[in-house]
Amino acid sequence: MAHKTTDYDVTIVGGGIVGLACALSLACENYSVHVLEAGEPQQVRTNNHPSFDDRTLVVNPASQLFWQQLGIWPELAAHSTAVNRVHVSQQGRFGTVRFAHDELNVAHLAHVVEAKVLGRILWQQVTKHHNISLSAPAQLTEFSAAKEDVLVQYKSDSSVKSHRSRLLLAADGARSWVRQKLGLTAITKNYQRTAIIANVVTELPHNHCAYERLSASGPMALLPFHDRMGLVWTLPEQQAQSMLQADDKEFTTALQQAMGYRLGRISRIGQRSSYPLYRITVPQQYKKRVLLMGNAAHTVSPVSAQGLNLGVRGIQRLTASLVNARNNNRDIGSDQVLSDYHNKSWPDQQAILQYTDDLMTWFKLDQPIINQLRSLGLLLVDSSPGLKNRLYRLAGGLSEVS
Numbered sequence: 001m002a003h004k005t006t007d008y009d010v011t012i013v014g015g016g017i018v019g020l021a022c023a024l025s026l027a028c029e030n031y032s033v034h035v036l037e038a039g040e041p042q043q044v045r046t047n048n049h050p051s052f053d054d055r056t057l058v059v060n061p062a063s064q065l066f067w068q069q070l071g072i073w074p075e076l077a078a079h080s081t082a083v084n085r086v087h088v089s090q091q092g093r094f095g096t097v098r099f100a101h102d103e104l105n106v107a108h109l110a111h112v113v114e115a116k117v118l119g120r121i122l123w124q125q126v127t128k129h130h131n132i133s134l135s136a137p138a139q140l141t142e143f144s145a146a147k148e149d150v151l152v153q154y155k156s157d158s159s160v161k162s163h164r165s166r167l168l169l170a171a172d173g174a175r176s177w178v179r180q181k182l183g184l185t186a187i188t189k190n191y192q193r194t195a196i197i198a199n200v201v202t203e204l205p206h207n208h209c210a211y212e213r214l215s216a217s218g219p220m221a222l223l224p225f226h227d228r229m230g231l232v233w234t235l236p237e238q239q240a241q242s243m244l245q246a247d248d249k250e251f252t253t254a255l256q257q258a259m260g261y262r263l264g265r266i267s268r269i270g271q272r273s274s275y276p277l278y279r280i281t282v283p284q285q286y287k288k289r290v291l292l293m294g295n296a297a298h299t300v301s302p303v304s305a306q307g308l309n310l311g312v313r314g315i316q317r318l319t320a321s322l323v324n325a326r327n328n329n330r331d332i333g334s335d336q337v338l339s340d341y342h343n344k345s346w347p348d349q350q351a352i353l354q355y356t357d358d359l360m361t362w363f364k365l366d367q368p369i370i371n372q373l374r375s376l377g378l379l380l381v382d383s384s385p386g387l388k389n390r391l392y393r394l395a396g397g398l399s400e401v402s
């Protein structure tokens with residue numbers, strides 16, 4: 001389907017999870033794709049690639065279906081843990097919401113996987129696919145759009161190489177160089193909070209239950225993963241720094257106090273890492289044959305476990321838009337096709353950005369009357385199957401605004 005002057009239909013800069021998944025999705029629809037990734041392949045093999053680290057990712061039901069369609073779900077599922085119940089509570093106050101798979105009539109609410117496992121599986125698939133060329137390490141250094149294509153230049157093996165494609169997808173992460181180069185506005189909201197990530201082993205088994213605990217300092221999530229829990233603990237920046245520097249005993253005592261004893265005593269804590277928490281909104285996501293994808297287009301705080309799930313829905317929409325364009329003899333890099341995709345994606349992105357923002361900020365107001373209203377709100381949700389179902393559908397990617 002390549003235009004006669006182009007080498008590839010699509011170039012993707014960034015071989016993180018979104019870039020690789022997008023490459024596979026388009027290649028399965030017979031588009032020729034070239035992926036440029038700055039990281040070394042060796043980093044993927046040795047679990048040292050920064051995009052494929054130890055973080056645990058919640059795969060919602062809509063994303064599970066996507067990984068199934070790409071053919072990687074059986075391998076991914078073998079390394080995953082099912083979430084069958086979710087328990088939401090407030091630290092030190094009454095009011096709880098419980099979600100259960102049997103109450104919602106679904107086999108599972110979600111699955112938890114490790115970013116490094118998903119990244120490794122995607123990398124293997126991409127390197128095998130006959131419609132995909134993967135250059136790594138390769139750093140995009142320049143690009144310029146012409147009437148019918150975009151010229152892409154990159155550094156690889158100490159030389160500068162170039163090729164042409166109809167469309168350039170920028171999946172180059174939250175600090176997207178392509179976005180800056182195009183002069184696209186990125187509105188950043190800094191939550192002045194840091195997420196501490198660690199594996200936690202507890203005395204009692206998780207029984208496939210995930211916990212979300214809301215407090216004035218920020219939300220905490222505990223995700224069931226094999227014989228342990230994946231912790232995401234949001235704290236004000238200074239407090240997070242002192243918790244990162246604390247020894248294991250001090251850290252465990254503070255965490256136990258924040259977590260409570262629902263899972264018994266904490267018996268072991270893994271290595272801690274941290275992520276600053278911010279939100280990035282990009283009102284205009286395409287320009288001159290270039291489209292932003294994944295974190296380059298929208299970055300949300302990890303506490304809602306939605307960033308990649310949202311990115312996946314973007315990939316599905318883009319694939320459908322490009323197939324539709326081909327069927328109607330339209331240029332896949334045209335403003336018409338890219339604006340059609342953008343208009344369909346924007347309401348979904350806004351809903352998730354808002355949902356995550358509410359989680360991050362709602363519990364910051366610590367006043368008696370507001371606390372009571374919040375407790376009542378949680379009780380109300382807990383006693384309303386309709387509301388619970390709507391929340392489940394939003395978080396599960398099942399009520400997406402197409």
Ligand SMILES: Cc1cc2nc3c(=O)[nH]c(=O)nc-3n(C[C@H](O)[C@H](O)[C@H](O)COP(=O)(O)OP(=O)(O)OC[C@H]3O[C@@H](n4cnc5c(N)ncnc54)[C@H](O)[C@@H]3O)c2cc1C
Pocket residue numbers: 013014015016017018019036037038039051055056057058059115138139140141171172173174177195197232275293294295296302304305306307308309310311
């Ligand atoms: C702690 C944590 C927990 C999370 N939990 C969840 C969760 O439970 N569920 C969920 O859905 N999401 C979750 N997320 C979000 C999810 O991890 C991200 O949305 C997703 O990984 C973003 O992937 P990406 O490919 O867009 O960006 P990135 O992973 O940042 O990848 C960008 C890639 O581009 C490459 N690159 C950059 N510039 C260039 C260049 N000039 N040339 C070539 N290559 C370049 C980089 O090397 C990198 O590999 C979590 C995030 C964090 C931090």
